[in-house]
Amino acid sequence: MTDYGGLNAKIGALSGRLLGPGDYESLIGLRTVPEVVLRLVGFEGYSDLLGGIGQDGIHRGQIEGRLTSLAFRDFNGILTYITDPSLRECVSAFLLRHKVGILKYLIGSVVNGHKVTGGLAEIRAILGKDSVGDLPGLIDSADLAEFRGRLRGTRFASAMAAGAGLPTSDIQTAEAGLDVWHSMTLWKSVGKAPKESRDALAPVVGAEIDMQNIIWLYRLKASFPSAPKGYYSSLVPLGRRLRSGALVAMAETRTLRELREAVAESPYGGLLTDFDRLDRCLLTAMGGIYRDASVGHRGSAAPTVRYLFRRGLEIRNVTSIIECVRYGLGREEMLAHLIC
């Protein structure tokens, strides 16, 4: 039986360092990106990676990479507290989204021809033991086919197998493949976790997969309204409360309005209400689901993965603030981009 007491104590300490509404307010009031960076450096745990870097011209990808690698230092510290291999694998799977994010960023740079010039140390810190082989070689790939080839033999090879025969510039296929693979890997890992964590986290992951499927389906239908059979390659073939039949029925709706009505009648109708800001709805809903799981299952990994989620949210919020400040948005507009 895993002892969650020590782990929860560590999580409690780390959670105390998360930015609160007051901290965000202090950032929102600033006028320039260097000011925001300087203020951030003063917060607990941000000084190491942000101090000393060039503050002028720092761009979104760079700051997000820095923040994520900073968070991974804490994440790796958390993993050292977990001795049960299946639980460790389960918690590690919740970090996969960041690694998938890295791969998507690299895919984008390869396909669009924008060379990744820095941040290799941060990328390596995030990928950790999930080696991608020759990282500089991967970055220098001429096209998506070469990128896929260089991932052969790594954990991500099967994620990139989908669409390998397609035209090499099909970035959407590559990203969809990564997302589906991530969800399925996460689901499998939760299934192998110790019972108390499995019981706590299966509903959480299942809910996220269900809502993610609905969001992807909505976007695909908005972009490609007359090709319902083509949507399935972008959906996760798993579900918690939304079975495949219900998802197929949603895919077969003829208009977006019908789809919205179908979503409203689904178990997630009360959560996915703003179809113009579905990502925000998802994150807000997941915040509540993680909180309920954490409170209801203290003796499980739920508090831990909740912390991981909140930390990921913090990265998103900080990055959004920096971008809002860069573009000179007003306070109210900035607040609209934050999720607390």
Place this chain on the structure above:
Amino acid sequence: MIETMKYINIMGPVDDVDRVIERYVSRYDIQLERTARELPNEKGLTELTGPNPYARALAEADEMAGLLPPAPAGAREGARARVPSMGAEEALEVIRRFSEHMGEVSSNLSGLRGRRDGCVSAIAALEPFSELEFDFELIMGFEFIRFAFGRMPTMNFKQFEAFIYEDSEILFVHARTVGDYLYGIYFAPESCMDKVDSIFSSLHFEKTPIPTSVNGEELSGSPSQIIGRLRSELDGLNASIVEADRATMEEAHAGGAGAMGAARFEEAREALRRLHSCHEMRRYAAKTPNDFYIMVGWTTESSARRLEAETAGDDRLVLISEGANVSILSKPPTKLRTLRFFRPFEFFVRMYGLPSYDEIDPTAFVAVTYSILFGMMFADVGQGAVLMLAGLAIYLLRRARTALIACVVGFHSMAFGFVFGSFFGMEFDGLWLHPAEPDSIDTILLYSVGIGAFIIIVSIAFNIANSLRKRAFKDMLLHPNGLAGVIFYGALVTIVLLTAYGSPGTAGKVALAFVVLPMALMSFREPIGKLISGRRDIYKGSFGLFLFETLIGAFEVTLGYFSNTVSFVRVGAFALSHASMMHVVFMLSRGAGGGSNPVTVVLGNVLVMALEGLLVAIQVLRLEFYEMFGRFYEGGGREFKPVEY
């Protein structure tokens, strides 16, 4: 040392790019970068892509090269030396004439090879479906049902199962799963095959074209039966090809080689290879909207100077050579320039990671420290000689440079064998003391720690130098591996020595001056840095908590120094254990008569050499990577890889 690199830009009219590549770029070691990516702010740049006009001729020449008798010794080198005199047209003409001569003779061979390739591709196509038992001819004859053989990613198959399989129009037969792919056949009525095809296409199903006949013979029977028959045919074809090869080579020897000579053919082939490589280099260049090319890359300073001098009189190109510290997107690559004596130890440095361009190359440091520490831990004249000779033998037989490491460390083991007086475990009066004697233990251990302290101080000095190169002045001054750290650590060592040698009063004064202040600077380096940059929020939270955390940090730094220093005790410990193990060997070899059994002595030596040798090698490497590199070395460099020509 790391070679000084220069960033070069070459520009000129785009119709001149081949000449410039062939005349200049191909003759120097230049790591070309993709120009379009290097210059993202330049609008309208396009890469110079396109088929290589020499690819086909070169492939043909390479195939025909196998028909010629072996070229005389030195012909290939001679061909390379003579290449500049043979242009593209002449080379192509040579190849064409040879091909004409061999045309008739090799047509039979080509035919056989074509048939063989047909069998091979049919077997490869049918192999994944070999476990399915169905009549191939039967399904090929379906009128109202269409089908497709192929594979899809297993992940997509799960999507198919979840969302689509219940569709009654489709039947999917699973054949085999190989890696990330699942092979199978789907069937659907002809009337809706287009729709089903698009469904499977959206799930990334890759169709496998299955032939209905091979080499004029219709395929029938089950896939496994077809594969069996094709394999038999393949065996027969391979035998026929071997025979046809022999006949062709005889003809080439009789007619082809006499007509124009193997050497001339090699010249032409070499010329084509050169032209092909030069053309491939074009893909690194970029074309501007006004028909100029730009090519960028890295080369050594000496190469850049020679290239500048050579191109100075060429008015069709502009060459600009800039320093490595110019603000550009690429990091300068690292090319090590190590003294020959130290070069084998590059192996360890590369294992950790190449130094980045602005770091100090630690190879010489590793060579010296590794050799000395290994020698101390494996001190024996005889065993060191064996190691040295074994390394030399491997180097001479296999040309493996890493074997030279064994030579060097073996030599040092011999030297320390003389110091400690040991020859295959037999003691003699050495230059210093015997590790096996009880009185020597403390001395050896203390000297080991002393050597470790010295090495740590040198490592910190390297870090200071690295910080200076990177202009990280705060780290250079206040980091535990910076100036404050080396003063603090040096003072601690001095205090220990003074106390040991009976001067505690002086030790106290040293402590006050050179321990307290540097420790304070190290512990408060973050707030000091913030104060210098004009910030007021020098700490977060309460002052008490901040002070507590600072004290813990100071304790951690001190503990780190202590543990790193004490880690070097293992050097003395292995020296002692080596001597002790040989002592045991001789004890076991003594028989009832008092003499030593030579077989036991030899076997004991072999065992100790193998065990201790391996252990010592690993332990010294650990000291290098953790206690030394951990203080000053990051190793994030990228290797200089000039374009291969």
